[in-house]
Amino acid sequence: MKLNVSPDTIPPRGHEAKRVSIMDAAGKVFCRESFAGANIDMIAAEAGVSRQTIYNHHGDKENLFVAIVRDLTERCNAGIFATISTFPDQPKDLEADLIAFAVRMNRNCVCNRDGKFLRKLIQTEGERYPELFAEWREQGPGQTWPAIAARFARLAHAGFLDIEDPDVAARQFLALANAELQTTFMLGGTPDDDEVLQSATHGVRTFLRAFGKRQSAADAQEHSPLTGA
Amino acid sequence: MKLNVSPDTIPPRGHEAKRVSIMDAAGKVFCRESFAGANIDMIAAEAGVSRQTIYNHHGDKENLFVAIVRDLTERCNAGIFATISTFPDQPKDLEADLIAFAVRMNRNCVCNRDGKFLRKLIQTEGERYPELFAEWREQGPGQTWPAIAARFARLAHAGFLDIEDPDVAARQFLALANAELQTTFMLGGTPDDDEVLQSATHGVRTFLRAFGKRQSAADAQEHSPLTGA
DNA sequence: GACGAATTAGACAAGAGTGTCTAAATTTGT
DNA sequence: ACAAATTTAGACACTCTTGTCTAATTCGTC
Structure with missing residues (x-):
């Protein structure tokens, strides 16, 4: 029941793990450094994810911020x-x-x-x-x-x-x-x-x-x- | 009495006008944009002063911020x-x-x-x-x-x-x-x-x-x- | 009016950050 | 084990910003 929730919109599952990891790290970093002071590499490092993955998920920095x-x-x-x-x-x-x-x-x-x-x-x-x-x-x-x-x-x-x-x-x-x-x-x-x-x-x-x-x-x-x- | 207060430390007087103008603008801009988001050119423009004058007065951005x-x-x-x-x-x-x-x-x-x-x-x-x-x-x-x-x-x-x-x-x-x-x-x-x-x-x-x-x-x-x- | 200090505009090098791209490596579902 | 999707590292062009430097100009004072 819990394993295959909405299998068409949300692709696989590890995807989701990365997603929350990014949101988590981005919240922390934006909060600590402010929008202008935060940089994508910092967030990627804190999320344990490559920079490109963040761009894949959210497009750009502002988009990520709004999502957060x-x-x-x-x-x-x-x-x-x-x-x-x-x-x-x-x-x-x-x-x-x-x-x-x-x-x-x-x-x-x-x-x-x-x-x-x-x-x-x-x-x-x-x-x-x-x-x-x-x-x-x-x-x-x-x-x-x-x-x-x-x-x-x-x-x-x-x-x-x-x-x-x-x-x-x-x-x-x-x-x-x-x-x-x-x-x-x-x-x-x-x-x-x-x-x-x-x-x-x-x-x-x-x-x-x-x-x-x-x-x-x-x-x-x-x-x-x-x-x- | 009020014209020549401490004539050795504070140079002339137009100097002081620039100084308050810089402090004024810097406060406004730092506050609006956050430290990382503010830039010196913005502050200079808002203060009606050249960028170099700010560096003359305060050395660098962090120094300016602390002064503010x-x-x-x-x-x-x-x-x-x-x-x-x-x-x-x-x-x-x-x-x-x-x-x-x-x-x-x-x-x-x-x-x-x-x-x-x-x-x-x-x-x-x-x-x-x-x-x-x-x-x-x-x-x-x-x-x-x-x-x-x-x-x-x-x-x-x-x-x-x-x-x-x-x-x-x-x-x-x-x-x-x-x-x-x-x-x-x-x-x-x-x-x-x-x-x-x-x-x-x-x-x-x-x-x-x-x-x-x-x-x-x-x-x-x-x-x-x-x-x- | 002349002198010295301060301000100015502009160019400049150096560094940092964004967003893109590619090819390789990894993971996922079947 | 295979195929598709995803992630990854790295390089890259581009932009923006800082802080310095220089030569010309303006300002305040004598």
Whole structure:
């Protein structure tokens, strides 16, 4: 079943191995060196492939670059939506569940390889390829922010939160979740698990101080009055 | 007094005009094209100067780049500290004063030409010049975050805010202030005054919902009970 | 007006990168 | 094992860029 998927479009099979190897290496190199700074020989060497093979597959450098960005955009968005689907719609422990969600969001969408690469390519080359990155903008933030906002609206409607504008709250939630990772991101670093957890914990606590129900919660569980301190 | 400053190191004066013209153009071009993508002829043309003049002034391309980053770092930090000194230590209207401060911070340090350029250069070339950007990190975030944290600590001590960890609060304040400008920043755009004000207003409101005093404020003025809604 | 310093245009060599081409070697499916 | 497709190494022309050099020109100062 898995061996002969679409045997007419995709030629043999080793072909595909080379292809992913090239995409892999090209992403890494474009990201590290920028489009102008990257050269095909570098990518070929890193992919363990001859230069000619890259030209066979992608035609020219610009074509390769566009393919990389499209690929990263697609994979990142898939990851984001997969993560959004784990949003705690019926939280048992609101703080813990939101922290866990924030950590997942950061780990699976922002700090992972694809997220880091896509972010850097957008920052570096975004101005040069307006329509390519407009595509990202529409499918990325344009889709994910409303999706998260909808989840927060539902949570508010269910009485767990006190939110007026779910769009604003969603953006602020994400901003708070990685408030402490900004400097690391700037220099292209990857925060470790501890940093991610710290930032998410502090961010969610502040978020709940702002938007959490005071006491008249619909979920009258054993919620301790965490307003204090 | 101002005409002949240090007449031995800095030669004449038209010299200086060329110098700033070069720095100006080089910043613009490096930022737009990345280090590898920029070329000296482009910069010379944009500066209205011959290529040779650039080599006379800076020796080579890398030297020029380093000079640009140093210059931007210095000017940005000066701007940040100048802005921090306008922090509302004795607020009349806490919300309005913090919003105004957040707007100043964004307009003078983040959205202006220097801030935009420096941010982009750090993102794009940071990994390639570790010690150069370590310098930025130490003088920039390493100095400004504690400075803002100290102001918030003072504000908390004076009874205006309810903050446990001023460092965390400071980072979150900044993150909230431009939570809604992230996408624009990503693509190298410059948010207009309205966007900046919007983001700052929403950010500060959330910040105060989280860290504002409920009612036992030391400043028992005509503070309306804005906890509601 | 004259002197010295700085700027300029242009040519230049040297190097690096892109994209093409060819012939040989390898891999793949049958 | 055979035939087709793919990959490979290497050479190649072409372009672009850097950094240097030179001679002429312009600019600021005295």
